[in-house]
Amino acid sequence: MMNGQLQKDLLQLDVLLEATKTQGLEYLNNISDRQTSTKKTINSQMNLPAHGLGALDALGQFNERFEPIIVSTSGPRFWGLVIGGSTPASIVGDWLTTVYDQNSFATKGQGDISAIIELETIRLLLDLFELPQNFLGGFVTGATMSNFSCLAVARQWIGKESGKDFAKEGVSGKINILSATPHSSAVKSLSLLGIGSNNFTKVKPMEGNREAIDIVDLEKKILDFNGKPFILISSGGTVNTVDFDDFEAISELKSKYNFWWHIDAAFGGFAVCSKTHQHLLRGWENADSITIDCHKWLNVPYESAVFFVKEKYKLLQVETFQNSNAPYLGNPLENFSYLNFLPENSRRLKALPVWFSLVAYGKQGYQDIVENSIALANKFGEFIGNNKDFELLAPVRLNTVCFALNGEKSQENVEKFLTILNDTGEVFMTPTVYNGKKGIRAAFVNWRTTEDDVVRVAALMTKIINELK
Numbered sequence: 001m002m003n004g005q006l007q008k009d010l011l012q013l014d015v016l017l018e019a020t021k022t023q024g025l026e027y028l029n030n031i032s033d034r035q036t037s038t039k040k041t042i043n044s045q046m047n048l049p050a051h052g053l054g055a056l057d058a059l060g061q062f063n064e065r066f067e068p069i070i071v072s073t074s075g076p077r078f079w080g081l082v083i084g085g086s087t088p089a090s091i092v093g094d095w096l097t098t099v100y101d102q103n104s105f106a107t108k109g110q111g112d113i114s115a116i117i118e119l120e121t122i123r124l125l126l127d128l129f130e131l132p133q134n135f136l137g138g139f140v141t142g143a144t145m146s147n148f149s150c151l152a153v154a155r156q157w158i159g160k161e162s163g164k165d166f167a168k169e170g171v172s173g174k175i176n177i178l179s180a181t182p183h184s185s186a187v188k189s190l191s192l193l194g195i196g197s198n199n200f201t202k203v204k205p206m207e208g209n210r211e212a213i214d215i216v217d218l219e220k221k222i223l224d225f226n227g228k229p230f231i232l233i234s235s236g237g238t239v240n241t242v243d244f245d246d247f248e249a250i251s252e253l254k255s256k257y258n259f260w261w262h263i264d265a266a267f268g269g270f271a272v273c274s275k276t277h278q279h280l281l282r283g284w285e286n287a288d289s290i291t292i293d294c295h296k297w298l299n300v301p302y303e304s305a306v307f308f309v310k311e312k313y314k315l316l317q318v319e320t321f322q323n324s325n326a327p328y329l330g331n332p333l334e335n336f337s338y339l340n341f342l343p344e345n346s347r348r349l350k351a352l353p354v355w356f357s358l359v360a361y362g363k364q365g366y367q368d369i370v371e372n373s374i375a376l377a378n379k380f381g382e383f384i385g386n387n388k389d390f391e392l393l394a395p396v397r398l399n400t401v402c403f404a405l406n407g408e409k410s411q412e413n414v415e416k417f418l419t420i421l422n423d424t425g426e427v428f429m430t431p432t433v434y435n436g437k438k439g440i441r442a443a444f445v446n447w448r449t450t451e452d453d454v455v456r457v458a459a460l461m462t463k464i465i466n467e468l469k
């Protein structure tokens with residue numbers, strides 16, 4: 001017999017969804033006025049009710065306790081980390097993902113549409129990024145898992161180069177890895193993969209305030225390996241200063257030496273959508289694997305990222321991710337099923353929010369979003385560069401501004417300044433350290449951000465810095 005509360009909720013589903021819609025609109029329509037930070041907190045010690053409250057009263061509880069302290073991380077002036085928001089179409093896709101509640105591992109052509117949608121969405125993304133269709137890809141929760149998935153296949157590849165099957169036998173021997181400025185999540189992936197986070201060789205960054213890899217030092221380190229295969233983790237947009245490795249130079253090295261080339265282009269990959277910045281990615285199509293985050297600059301809800309791996313490595317990918325002791329799942333190379341191609345087995349229809357947003361806004365839509373973010377970063381960068389109280393720590397290369405305070409007590413005051421700024425709740429930025437200097441980062445990724453937001457924040461910063469004097 002169906003539980004009474006469930007039965008009641010089933011009968012008033014329209015009331016429940018209507019209340020949810022009203023509440024969603026309330027948040028989205030007022031997102032610009034909502035605080036970007038709060039000092040309020042709550043006691044999270046609720047006991048499990050013996051008899052449930054029903055969904056409407058649960059919503060009441062949520063609204064009483066949690067809703068007031070939700071901050072507008074998805075709003076136009078949350079410039080901390082690299083966050084982004086949700087386009088209207090992506091919200092439609094996300095809501096329907098929940099409503100249809102499909103398990104997207106299901107095999108293509110067996111009554112489950114999820115794999116078909118996912119494969120189509122991957123093709124659309126390859127189009128957006130102007131990448132050839134010789135990559136296979138899949139959706140994972142974020143760029144961390146995307147880096148993990150790519151490097152897992154790379155690990156299998158390097159094992160095979162010496163006749164070993166690491167997926168079956170476990171990792172053995174030294175795995176050579178090179179990188180200049182890897183994202184922390186790529187290093188974390190090395191821990192998860194049993195390679196070890198200490199076990200990569202750091203290549204020098206280029207001279208002159210750069211985070212990109214020094215190609216001369218790279219080739220020197222390659223020669224030190226004496227022809228042994230290795231994995232190169234390169235950057236398509238570092239987080240501090242959005243610096244790009246030289247992918248054309250790396251492509252040339254790739255034709256001379258035997259290595260797996262991975263690019264972490266979590267948000268930098270979107271530079272391809274801008275006519276003025278797409279040259280930064282020239283040559284990236286020669287990589288073996290690429291990480292892209294969708295919940296950042298594509299502006300779809302968390303949790304969404306893709307990984308691309310060259311299709312010619314399909315067998316390695318299956319060896320890495322197959323559920324090999326579940327014969328009822330069939331031969332993974334014959335019956336395509338996502339659960340043999342990526343880390344998770346059961347998962348939601350992850351591709352749908354991206355599919356909706358790509359279909360709704362197309363190439364032009366994303367060109368506009370990306371170029372708008374770049375223009376705003378430059379505008380904010382000009383404010384910083386022209387103001388004697390601040391200094392740019394690096395040129396504005398794409399969508400991020402990395403800066404410090406100027407003057408005598410600038411290093412002491414930077415945290416104080418940032419705390420006061422963030423406590424206003426009008427804008428949010430994050431601290432960083434660059435070249436040994438304490439600084440602040442502002443990243444422009446949200447589709448809603450406008451020039452007015454930049455003007456408003458500049459005025460606020462001027463006021464705060466003057467009060468600190």
Ligand SMILES: *Cc1c(COP(=O)(O)O)cnc(C)c1O
Nearest residue numbers: 142143144145183185264266293
């Ligand atoms: C954000 C980011 C990651 C990690 O992504 P998550 O989505 O937080 O897992 C990895 N690499 C780069 C370059 C990033 O910007």
